Amino acid sequence: MLKFSALAALVAAVPSYKTSEIKNTERGVEVPGENGWTVSCRVELDNPPAFSLIDGDDLFYTTFAIGPGDAVYRIKNWLSHCNGPKPDAEALFTEFPWPNAIQPVPEELYGPRWFSVSSGFFPNLKNDGCVAVFNADTLEMHYMTPGCKHVQGEHPKFFYHKVEWHDMDQDGDLDMLTARCLNDGPITPINQTLLWFENSGQFPTQISLWKEHEIAAGNNTADVFFDTTYLTRPGTEKQQLVIAISGFYSQQLELVWTEDPDDDWLYVSKHRSIIVDNAGWYFEVEFHDVNGDGKKEMLTTTWSRSDQNGALFTYSINAADWRNPDSWFRHDIYTRFPRFLNAGFGSPGGFATRLKKAGDKRETLFVSGDDDGQVYQHVPLSDIASNWRYETKSIYKTDDDIGYATLTGATIGQIQAIDHNKDGFTDILIPSYTRNEMIILEQCESSSVSCDQI
Ligand SMILES: [Ca+2]
Ligand SMILES: [Ca+2]
Numbered sequence: 289m290l291k292f293s294a295l296a297a298l299v300a301a302v303p304s305y306k307t308s309e310i311k312n313t314e315r316g317v318e319v320p321g322e323n324g325w326t327v328s329c330r331v332e333l334d335n336p337p338a339f340s341l342i343d344g345d346d347l348f349y350t351t352f353a354i355g356p357g358d359a360v361y362r363i364k365n366w367l368s369h370c371n372g373p374k375p376d377a378e379a380l381f382t383e384f385p386w387p388n389a390i391q392p393v394p395e396e397l398y399g400p401r402w403f404s405v406s407s408g409f410f411p412n413l414k415n416d417g418c419v420a421v422f423n424a425d426t427l428e429m430h431y432m433t434p435g436c437k438h439v440q441g442e443h444p445k446f447f448y449h450k451v452e453w454h455d456m457d458q459d460g461d462l463d464m465l466t467a468r469c470l471n472d473g474p475i476t477p478i479n480q481t482l483l484w485f486e487n488s489g490q491f492p493t494q495i496s497l498w499k500e501h502e503i504a505a506g507n508n509t510a511d512v513f514f515d516t517t518y519l520t521r522p523g524t525e526k527q528q529l530v531i532a533i534s535g536f537y538s539q540q541l542e543l544v545w546t547e548d549p550d551d552d553w554l555y556v557s558k559h560r561s562i563i564v565d566n567a568g569w570y571f572e573v574e575f576h577d578v579n580g581d582g583k584k585e586m587l588t589t590t591w592s593r594s595d596q597n598g599a600l601f602t603y604s605i606n607a608a609d610w611r612n613p614d615s616w617f618r619h620d621i622y623t624r625f626p627r628f629l630n631a632g633f634g635s636p637g638g639f640a641t642r643l644k645k646a647g648d649k650r651e652t653l654f655v656s657g658d659d660d661g662q663v664y665q666h667v668p669l670s671d672i673a674s675n676w677r678y679e680t681k682s683i684y685k686t687d688d689d690i691g692y693a694t695l696t697g698a699t700i701g702q703i704q705a706i707d708h709n710k711d712g713f714t715d716i717l718i719p720s721y722t723r724n725e726m727i728i729l730e731q732c733e734s735s736s737v738s739c740d741q742i
């Protein structure tokens with residue numbers, strides 16, 4: 289996520305806030321690693337981490353809540369605080385309501401060490417979100433969109449979760465593509481837009497904002513997460529930008545592109561879209577070569593409802609024309625993420641993919657259980673690309689009491705698959721929104737930990 293359950297965190301936060309007394313008595317026990325994994329490092333925090341990003345030795349994370357305290361934090365040399373006293377996190381920015389993804393900005397835009405932060409969500413006082421960029425060395429910051437209460441005149445309120453950078457008008461510079469949404473609860477949006485901001489060659493300012501261009505494709509229910517890739521334009525050998533939208537509210541997985549032969553998005557009459565599937569509340573989506581055959585699939589999750597389990601799906605292309613919904617074939621990787629009686633909870637959230645250990649031929653899929661407080665691994669049962677069978681196991685539980693009827697969930701943020709100690713064994717970075725901790729989960733096979741000692 290990106291990849292995280294901002295949606296879930298909010299809706300989970302409301303009931304747990306109201307039932308805090310019950311929460312203390314029904315709390316279960318953390319299971320710090322299962323099925324060959326163990327917690328090797330905890331860094332305690334003052335606030336619940338949601339989105340995180342590792343930049344060299346530094347950890348950035350965002351925190352948000354219904355009340356005050358939203359901020360972008362940094363902990364320098366963060367691994368030195370493993371299992372030690374709680375470090376002092378620097379609050380870099382406190383002006384963004386409900387800060388979501390922190391993402392690197394391509395160097396060709398502003399030079400090295402720039403990052404974006406997308407912010408906002410639907411609660412009152414949190415819904416005038418924005419996108420901003422900042423330099424990690426100087427902390428110089430610029431607003432890229434209206435919002436976040438900085439001086440810019442009249443503008444509608446929207447919230448933003450992520451950005452991507454592409455040359456949308458084919459003039460040689462990168463423009464900013466994003467999705468924004470406005471609603472007043474976890475319900476159908478009042479407004480939702482997939483749009484891009486045209487690079488003016490300068491940082492946007494109060495009097496010279498980057499020009500907004502809305503994408504006009506018919507099925508265009510972008511709300512929170514989306515992803516981009518380049519696919520071959522049918523009938524040609526040229527590559528073109530294709531945007532996948534995982535519509536949470538619309539419960540649709542959509543593709544958006546332009547029929548303009550030069551891939552110039554200025555011509556709105558050329559914008560097109562299809563609905564690939566409608567299998568649930570789509571959460572995260574990513575174009576990724578899941579099976580290692582050199583071609584990208586769409587990997588996506590759907591969030592559970594009280595009467596429908598959450599799922600992890602892959603959609604592969606089985607024909608040349610990706611513009612036809614029938615060309616996409618769904619593979620159900622796992623379809624039993626837990627349901628909750630409380631409609632404010634759901635599972636799973638986002639995911640991370642990586643070879644489980646050096647030498648593996650095919651990646652393991654790691655999935656955040658979101659409000660079930662778990663982390664899952666889905667290990668491929670075959671190296672053969674056409675085999676989509678996986679073995680699913682839980683590798684971490686925040687609270688072993690969480691079940692269908694529990695009043696409170698436990699929320700895992702946007703997980704990352706990394707190898708922080710470079711030993712060839714993948715480690716999982718878990719922001720525990722419930723425990724106020726950043727956790728590193730390591731494999732027992734790795735020589736750096738022993739499951740017996742912990
Ligand atoms: Ca451009
Ligand atoms: Ca593939």
Ligand SMILES: [Ca+2]
Nearest residue numbers: 707711713715
């Ligand atoms: Ca490792």
